[in-house]
Amino acid sequence: MAIIVQKFGGTSVGTVDRIKEVAKKLIQFQQQGHDLVVVVSAMSGETNRLVGLANELNDNPQGRELDVLLSTGEQITIALLCMALEQQGVHANSYTGSQVRILTDNTHNKARIMEIDDDKIRADLAKGHIVVVAGFQGCDESGNITTLGRGGSDTTAVALAAALKADECQIYTDVDGVYTTDPRVVPEAQRLDEITFEEMLEMASLGAKVLQIRSVEFASKYNVPLRVLSSFKDGGGTLITTEETEMEQALISGIAFNRDEAKLTILGVPDSPGIATQILGPIAKQNIEVDMIIQNTGHDGTTDFTFTVHRNDYPNAMAIMEATADELGAREVNGDDKITKISIVGVGMRSHAGIANIMFESLASEGINISMISTSEIKISVVVDQKYLELGVRTLHKAFELEQK
C-alpha cells in the first residue's frame, strides 16, 4: 500500500464547500487503497486578515508572536477538514506542526525544517485514518511555534513525504501541471508528463507560479517524487523527478521567460580584481535582486559590465550605477528597461551539441536581435527587445518541436 502525501493550498480550501470537495476527493483516493497524509494551507484570505490585525497593533511585530498568530490559519483548516472527512464517515486526525512534531530552527517567519517525528502519523495510518497536517509551521527545540515563510506548505508536504518515505508527494494547485511554455503565449504549449528537478529549478520563471522553488530543491535533495496537479480538474499533472526515471529525454523540456527585466551596462571600468563587487555591492545593499550578470573579457585595461534587474528596480539601480561610475571613473553608464529574457531549458543539452545554434539560428531567421547571452549546464538564456517576446517564444517552441507531444 502506497503512502501518498497530498497538499492543498489556500484556494483549494478557501470555503466550506471547497473543503467538502477536498474531503470527497481524499476519500476516493483512500478507497483506491492509498495511505493518505494531507497537508493544508490557511483558507485563502485568512493569513491576510491576521497580518492586518498584527499591523494595526505593531509597526514591526515580533517574529515569535507573528508565528503564533499566523499558525492559527492552518490550524483552523486542519480541524475543519477532519470534521468534513468524519461527516463523510472516514476517520481523520489533525496535527499542528508542534504536534507532529516538525522540528525547525528558531528563525521565526522563515524557519528551516530540521527533523520530523513521524510516529503518530504512522500509528494513525496503521489504523486506517487519514492524517491531516498543518502546513507552513513547526516548532523549535524550546517548543516555540515557527513558520516556514512563503510557500511553506509545499515544503511541509515534501518534508513529510521524505520522512515517511512516501511514494509520491502531490501538490494540488490551480494549474494542472507544468507546461512547455506559458499557454497564454503559445496556445500549442503542452503539459509535460515529467520534468527533472533541475529543469524545474531552471524553469523558475514559469515554475514559480506552480511550485515554490524551495520545495523543489527540498524534494530534489531527498529524492521525493513530486507531482503537480489541479484541485479543480482531473488529470495526471506533471511529475517532477530525478533524471534516471525518465523514459526518453527530449532535447529541451520547455521555454521560460521573464517579462519585466531591465538591463544596465557600465562601460570602461578598470579591469581589476574586485571590480564586480565594487559595482554590485551598492546594488545589493539596496536589496535589489540581480538576475543575469555578464562581464566580457577586457581590453586596454578596462572592461564592460552588464547585469539585469527587475524593471521596478530600474530607476533605483540606474541612480546607484551613475554614482558608482563616477567613483570608478567609468566611461559611461547606459541601460534599457524594455527588454525580456527568454530561456530554453532541458537536461538534453548535456548530451546534445548544437542546441545553442538551433536557438540562435531560429531567432535570427525571424530578425530577432540578441543583446545578451548567458548559459548554464541545462539552460540558455538570451535577452531580446521586449517587443519580440511572443514571437521569440513561439519561434523557439516550434524550433524544438515542443508542440508535438
Place this chain on the structure above:
Amino acid sequence: MAIIVQKFGGTSVGTVDRIKEVAKKLIQFQQQGHDLVVVVSAMSGETNRLVGLANELNDNPQGRELDVLLSTGEQITIALLCMALEQQGVHANSYTGSQVRILTDNTHNKARIMEIDDDKIRADLAKGHIVVVAGFQGCDESGNITTLGRGGSDTTAVALAAALKADECQIYTDVDGVYTTDPRVVPEAQRLDEITFEEMLEMASLGAKVLQIRSVEFASKYNVPLRVLSSFKDGGGTLITTEETEMEQALISGIAFNRDEAKLTILGVPDSPGIATQILGPIAKQNIEVDMIIQNTGHDGTTDFTFTVHRNDYPNAMAIMEATADELGAREVNGDDKITKISIVGVGMRSHAGIANIMFESLASEGINISMISTSEIKISVVVDQKYLELGVRTLHKAFELEQK
C-alpha cells in the same frame, strides 16, 4: 514583588483598540512593581464564527477537532496582545495551553486541569517580561489540544495563580464587582469589598453573571485570593477570599434571587424509602435540573413532596409528574410557575442566631406569604409569589442594613 494573574475576557479584548487599552493598563500595573501573568479569551465573536464553520461541515463535530479549532481563538489574542505590549516598549511572551504546558485530562470540550508546568513563566517573569497565556485551553498527556468548556478562561487564570502561588488572581469583566443584590432591583445595592468563597458560591444566581462558579470552587480549593474588577472602570472590585482574612463579618453579605422558577408538588405519595428517587428519577432522565427539594415529615403513611425547576422546564416536568403520580398512586399533583426564590447569604449566620426570624418577620410585615423554605449553613431561601420579588428583595436589603456600607 507580588505575582498577579489577570484575566481579560472576550469583550475586553474584542477589538484592536481594546487590546491596546488592555496593554496600557498592564504596563501601568507592571510599573507599580508587579510581576504580571495575563490570561486572555478569544476576541468576542471569534468563537461563534469558528463554531459556525464547524457546524457547516459536521452535524456533530468530533470533540478533538473542535478543540483544535476553538483553541485558535485565544491563540490569536495572545499574539496580538504581545504585539501591542511590545509596541509600547514592554517585552512580552505568549504561551498557548500546550506550550505552558497546562496538562488536562482528555475529556475534550470540558477538560479538567491536572497540572501546570510554570518553569517557562517563572523564567520570563524573572527577565521582567509580561507573560500572556491563552485561556480556556490545555493539552492532554499525548499532546492533544483540549478546551475547558464554558468559563474556562477564568479557570485557567485561577489555576495559574494557584501554580504560581500568586498574590492575587484578578478577573476583569464588564461589572465592577459583586453587589449586595442586583442594583437594577435595589438601587441602593452596595458593591462588596470582600466576600467569602462560600458566600460567592451561594450567591450563584447573582454571581454567575460575574464569575463562573467552577473557577470560584477552584480558587476556594487552592486558596487563591480572587478579585473581580471592571475592565472599563477604575475601582477595587470585590475580593473573594477565605473567611479568615476578613476584618469584620456582617450578618449577611447579600441577597440573591432566581426569577424564573416553577414549583411542583406531588401530594399523598407513600412515605417509603426510595420515594425521592422514584419521583425525581424520571425528571433527571429528561435532563431537567431540580433546584430546591422539600419533603415534609409524613403522616398516615403518606407524604407530600415539592421541588422547583426552571420555568422553561415546567410543562415537561408537569407531564412527567402526572405519569409518576399515576404509577405511585399519589393523591394529586399541583404546581405553580409564577414563583420566585429569594435567598439571604452570609457566613455571619453561623455565629448569629435569629437571622431567619428577621427574614420571616420583615417579609410578613409587608404581607408577603412564604410558600417554601429551605436552609443551608450560610443561606436561607424562601419561595414567594413572583409579584413580590422586587418588594421582597428591597425589604430584606433594608432589614439587614445592606445599603449602609
